[in-house]
Amino acid sequence: MQITPVDRADDRMAGEILALVNAVLDADAPENRRPVEQTFRAELRQDRPGLDIAYFAAVEDGALAGYIGIAFLTGDNPHLAMAELMVRPDKRRRGIGAALLAHYVDYAAEHGRTDLTAGTLTTWGDGPRRPGTGAEFLERNGFSLALVQVNRRSRTDALGPEEERLLWDQAVAAAADYEVRTWTGPAPDDLIESLCRLDAMTRVEVPTGDVEMEPERVDVARARAKEALAAAIHEIPVKAAAVHRATGEAVAYTHVHAYADPAAAHAAQGITIVDPAHRGHRLGMLLKLANLRQLRERFPRVAEIWTENADVNGHMVAINDQLGYEAVDALSVYQRKLKP
Template identity: 35%
Template sequence: MTQDLSIVELDADDPAQVDAAFTLGNAAILADLPDFPPNCRYEHDVRVRVPLPGAQRHTFLAYRGAEPVGVAVLDLPDHDNLDKALLDVLVPKQHRRQGVGRALFRHAVDFGTARGRTSVMGFSVLTDEAGTPIGAAAPFAEALGLSNKLLDVRRRLDLSSADDAALDRMLAESWPKAAGYSTVQWGNTPPPELVEDLALLDSSFLEESPMGELDLEPEKVDAERLRSASAVRAQYGSRRYETGVIHDATGRVVAWTAIRVAKTIDWHAWQLITLVHPEHRGHRLGLITKLVNLSTLRAQEPSVRIVDTFNAEVNAHMIAINEAIGFRAVDRWANWQTSVS
């Protein structure tokens, strides 16, 4: 079945290839996770030309004859993690178990090893909350020699049934523990005077997050990279809602959270990074930033009904905050990794 397969690197100037990558990726994801937000077409079309700073992106398409049957997206970090290759292989249901995934994996890994990468990583759903397997990523990854180094859980907040009075009460009860701190909010572009502090917090993210057995260096984020990432994301058309906490005595940013809404998916938002500087923990700053940010999201994006977020299964503090807000576990995800040469 695999003899007639051919694999090409996506040409951003070929509209049929750009379209195939979008259609195959969405079909593969939504087949296993019908509740998941689809990828945003607008963002996809820009991103094939303008990748996020910090990694080179290579997208490969598998064809059987003239028919596109699978896609692989390979990110090669270029600021840090220079030995890593981050890979996503996506094959729609009707083309599975015919060797397409394996061929794409081999092709992308060979491409990475030829460029000095010795460790390949992937992220995929494993089971629902009750432990029932979802999709085929686990047997696929295991067949290719990867193992799960860190378990993540996706949690979902349904804003249509959120208890507004309880959230307001929680925020009011939290502020007395946070005397001497105040919040600051922005959208796609961070205020210039905060960028240095935000880059420091961002760089500490992996250092501060539980990493299990995953071998991943903390990202090197400096002010310039943060500024250029914001500028690129703005081109993707997504809207960001961000809240920081300022330590009034020093004027430094000591906590930060972000939510993003894709341009064409109006019902869904991703709750992203939340960080509190280690020296400023214990003042409810994590809960406060998240609640303040969420309330801005709700005021600005009345059609957003669902917010999803990922946490490492062992990240007890962040999970406690999310559960208090009303996020509930939906499914479990694996961070796959193996050495390659």
């Protein structure tokens, strides 16, 4: 078995990695969403603003047996490394995962990273059973649980019309000092700077457990580069913002990722953030409802939205419960700290 760097422009290898990911999901989490192929292949090829990613393949007998993607944040958080590791179900218990993990540790250390994270799917509550082998594997190799992100899904028609109208009316009444703006694609020029300020807040306002993270440095150039990346990987941002009428600034926003592939029947809920100075006006609920309406209007083929929330993020979990989200499983993030 050999571990070799992946040529990100190699379409054949991209197809093999996609097949591996789908095989792992079939075996471990058959209820979960599948990658959108067009987007998955494009993501492997594209550079990402503020992120340096390297992929490595474990090849056995000329075939892909496992892979690991290793990501470093750039421009901030020079201590942190993140990884996604998968081994084909029929190739497990042969030392492939251990070899990939050892490669991760060595590679991160060579690049001066001291806080290494990796995630594994785990059972949550009464949801579908998930293998416990991933967590056991990480713990055996010096990783400890740092953060639990609960995966949830909701149908776009989960709310009945009367229930949705009631939630909407309550949120509108509480948010009289704010205007709702919605759009798809690049952000309006008059909002981009205040949206950058909100984007920079997310790493410190959203729970990250024991994973220490510095704020992201977001300016207009970085924001526009992220929008260009979304277009390059065939994602369509569906966004809503609350604009404070007195200042004209965006003080809250929410983001759903839809896909350009006409066969994609799911979307992914991204971050929802409210400036702490403007909380208490039901802006999170208002924006998620406004964006849900926009998503249904523009993408009627989308039947399901997937999201994830830290298990301790009680406020956002409560909103999602009202919107009809149901927990499926969890991504348990483990961390290992290396000596600097």
